[in-house]
Structure formats: C-alpha cells, structure tokens
Amino acid sequence: MLGFPFIADFIQRVKPLEVTDSVDFMNYYCTTLLLAMAAFAISAKQYFGSPIQCWVPMEFRGGWEKYTEDYCFIQNSYYVSMEEEIPNELHKRNDQISYYRWVPVVQMLQALMFFAPNYFWNACCKQTAIQPQAIVKDAKKISMLRGENRKDEVCGLAEYISETVSIFSGRRFTRLPFPRLGKNATVLYLLTKLFYVMNIVAQFFLLNHFLEENFLLWGFQVALRFRTFTLFVLGDVISRREWQESSVFPRVIMCDFEDHRPKHILIVSVCEPHQTAYVYEESEIWLRSLQVRRLANIHRHSVQCVIMLNMINEKFYFFLWFWFLIVGFCTIVNFFYHLIVMTVPRARMRLVLWNIRKIEWEVSAFHF
Known part of the structure; x- marks a missing residue:
C-alpha cells in the first residue's frame, strides 16, 4: 500500500488461508482488518491531529489554550448535558469518560484477539503429519489441470492421504499430546472453532467494561431510538434529523483544571x-x-470542550455492535455444525456424499 508499508505488510500476514471456511474468514480476516484500519485512522487523528478543542476564557493567552486542550485530553473530563447544571460538588466531576484516549489501543487488542484462534490453528496443524493446508493447496492446483496430468495428480494425492490416515489409525506417529487416534487435526479444528466462539463472547464483555455502559443492549437501544437500523443514516439525511448526543459517546464535555x-x-x-x-x-x-x-x-477553571472523534467513534461502534452480532451468530452456528459433522458418522457420510454429487454436477455442467 503506497505510503503505508506497515499496513501492506499487516494485510499480507493476515491474508486468507486454505484450510478455512467463510465464517473463519469473517473472524480472522475481515474483522481483524476492520479493527486494525480503524485503530490506525483514529491514532492518526489523536496523536498527529487535534483530537479536542476547548472554549477557553478571554484571559488565556499564548500557549494557555494549547495547554488547556492537552490537559483536558489526558486528565479529568466529565459529561453534563445542556439541560443540566454543572454540579457544585467536586466529587461528582470525576473522570467519567476517559475511554476515548485508549480507543486505538483497545481496537488493536481486539484485532489480535480475533486473529489469535487462526494463529493457533496455523501453528498446531503443522505439527500433525497429515498437513491439511498442504493437501488443500495441492487439491486447488490439481483442479486447474486437465487430461492425464490431472488423473495422475489426483491418484498421487489420494494415495498420500490414504497412507497418512493409515499411519494415524495404527497409532504409530504423532507430535501432539492428544490421544493417538488419528484425530489430532479434527480436535485442533474444533478447538479453533470453539476459540472463535469464546472470542466473540469476550468481545461484548470487553466493550461493556471499556465503555462503562451496558454495551450488550446499547445497539438495540440506538436502533429503537431511530426505529430502524438498516437505513438510519439515510433517514437522518432525508428528514434532516440530528443524531442525538449520547452519554456513552458525548461530543461536548466539561473539564476542570x-x-x-x-x-x-x-x-x-x-x-x-x-x-x-x-x-x-x-x-x-x-x-x-x-x-x-x-x-x-x-x-x-471549568471549560467546555468538543471531541469530534466521539462522533466517529459512535458511528463506528454502532456498526461494530451489529457486525459482532452477525459474526457471533454465524460463529456459534458454524461451531455446532462442525461439531455434529465431525462427531456423528452419519452426518459425516452425508457431507461427503453431498460434496461428491456437487462435483459431479459441476463436471456435468462443464461438459454440457
């Protein structure tokens, strides 16, 4: 990527892999990339731009205004709506909304959490003698061949798989501490699916603690406020309705120093x-x-400050809430699907037969 070689290197490292399905792709690739890019963009605004602007008294001269803005960005800030009065008690003006300083750090942590199960799978599957990634990669190459070469390569790959399964069935070889029943790759893949489920659940609790708000229901509350979450932005533009300020992501805050x-x-x-x-x-x-x-x-002094980043953060986390909801639903369903397929022999047999028929249909359509 022009001008950002570290981003290009990151994308290259998180590229799609062979032994994954679409749900894995949503977790370790799409979501990781989404969070990493958001962290880079917000970091650029926070550390190289003007994340906060304050309305200071007329007596402030020279560097006082800059000092005030820097101080309010890193120190005590609290939210008071325009309809309320500023509390006289100082203990009620404690640091209520300090999370926005740590948004890029938490987003990078979330990206690493989404990538961790995939890293576990890639590191452990190489320790199994069956080498599933190599098999899938060779199968993709064979699918591009035609004629006798394709037939020879298919026979060679099938022979390799048969010999490897025989070795596992004979309990003669394994590098992992799992029982030597030839099921190491299966157990590892199911563990990876389980880690994806645990991660998406942990993401909601992490944001719930980080934002110090009921984030588990926050997306529904915002959606109900706008009656629909599918075209809420378009509806605001058409009806000229202002996006209501939220206490979770306030744009105007107060600061004491x-x-x-x-x-x-x-x-x-x-x-x-x-x-x-x-x-x-x-x-x-x-x-x-x-x-x-x-x-x-x-x-x-009590000064009023504007945090423009919170307007972006609110829209991003609103989208992220529904994205996590979709990814979480798909991940949980995908885990139980693979659990049934890999533990119930009849379901496994039906899956194999369905894939064989699918290939036959594709071949028939190709010749037709």
Whole structure:
C-alpha cells in the first residue's frame, strides 16, 4: 500500500488461508482488518491531529489554550448535558469518560484477539503429519489441470492421504499430546472453532467494561431510538434529523483544571524591631533580619470542550455492535455444525456424499 508499508505488510500476514471456511474468514480476516484500519485512522487523528478543542476564557493567552486542550485530553473530563447544571460538588466531576484516549489501543487488542484462534490453528496443524493446508493447496492446483496430468495428480494425492490416515489409525506417529487416534487435526479444528466462539463472547464483555455502559443492549437501544437500523443514516439525511448526543459517546464535555498564581498579599516577618526594608511584590528576598514569603492562590477553571472523534467513534461502534452480532451468530452456528459433522458418522457420510454429487454436477455442467 503506497505510503503505508506497515499496513501492506499487516494485510499480507493476515491474508486468507486454505484450510478455512467463510465464517473463519469473517473472524480472522475481515474483522481483524476492520479493527486494525480503524485503530490506525483514529491514532492518526489523536496523536498527529487535534483530537479536542476547548472554549477557553478571554484571559488565556499564548500557549494557555494549547495547554488547556492537552490537559483536558489526558486528565479529568466529565459529561453534563445542556439541560443540566454543572454540579457544585467536586466529587461528582470525576473522570467519567476517559475511554476515548485508549480507543486505538483497545481496537488493536481486539484485532489480535480475533486473529489469535487462526494463529493457533496455523501453528498446531503443522505439527500433525497429515498437513491439511498442504493437501488443500495441492487439491486447488490439481483442479486447474486437465487430461492425464490431472488423473495422475489426483491418484498421487489420494494415495498420500490414504497412507497418512493409515499411519494415524495404527497409532504409530504423532507430535501432539492428544490421544493417538488419528484425530489430532479434527480436535485442533474444533478447538479453533470453539476459540472463535469464546472470542466473540469476550468481545461484548470487553466493550461493556471499556465503555462503562451496558454495551450488550446499547445497539438495540440506538436502533429503537431511530426505529430502524438498516437505513438510519439515510433517514437522518432525508428528514434532516440530528443524531442525538449520547452519554456513552458525548461530543461536548466539561473539564476542570487548576492553576497556581501569585497572591498580591505578602507576609512580612521582622525579627528585629524598628528595622526598615523595601520589599517588591511577587518576589522573595532576604534583607538582613527581614524575610518576605510569596503565597499562591489556587484558581479552578471549568471549560467546555468538543471531541469530534466521539462522533466517529459512535458511528463506528454502532456498526461494530451489529457486525459482532452477525459474526457471533454465524460463529456459534458454524461451531455446532462442525461439531455434529465431525462427531456423528452419519452426518459425516452425508457431507461427503453431498460434496461428491456437487462435483459431479459441476463436471456435468462443464461438459454440457
């Protein structure tokens, strides 16, 4: 990818593999790539752009405004709706919405979690003598051949599979600590499917804890607010309706900070009576027996800030909520499907016969 070689390298490493199905592809490739690209984009805005802008008092000059924005981005910020008053109690102004600083980090963590089951499968399946990836890769190459070469290659591949299965059935060879029943690859693949299920469930709880909100139902609540989630953006544009601000992703926040300024009152202590000295304001000097101490006042400021990134975060997480819901449903159904096929002999036989008939239909259609 032009200008972003690390992204191109990442995409190359997460490329589609041979021994996977469409549900695996949705998990380890589509979702991983989606989260990684979002993390890169938000990181660019946060660390190289202007993630926050604050409305500061007129007395702020020079670098004060920049200092205020940087401080409010990394320190205490809280949300108060326009209909509410700012609470007078300081303990109610605690850091309520600090999650947005960590959005890119959490998204990269999520991407790694989606990729982890696939990494486990690739690392472990190479330790089985049957080498399923090599078999599928050779089968794809054979499917492109025609004539006698195709027949010879098919016979050679079938012989290799037969010999490998015989070795496993004879309990003569394995590199894994599983029982030597010739089912290592099957157990590993089912474990991988189970890890995908566990991951998608963990994703909801991770976001629920990260956003400090009931994220498990948040997508439904937003969808019900707009009555439909299929064309909610188009509906807003047509009806000229503003996207309502959410307390989960507030765009306007409040921020408190303090500064220490010198007082105009000086405390003077004279150790010797009738001693005369000249003292200048905002200074600390020693004149023989005279000590002057400067004090400082603590000034508290409450400023209003705008986080434009939260408008993007809200739309992204709304889409991500439904994407996780779809991926989770497909992953759970896919796991139980493979569990039944690989543990019930009759289901396994029907699957093999169905694939044979499918190939026969394709061959007949090709000759026709």
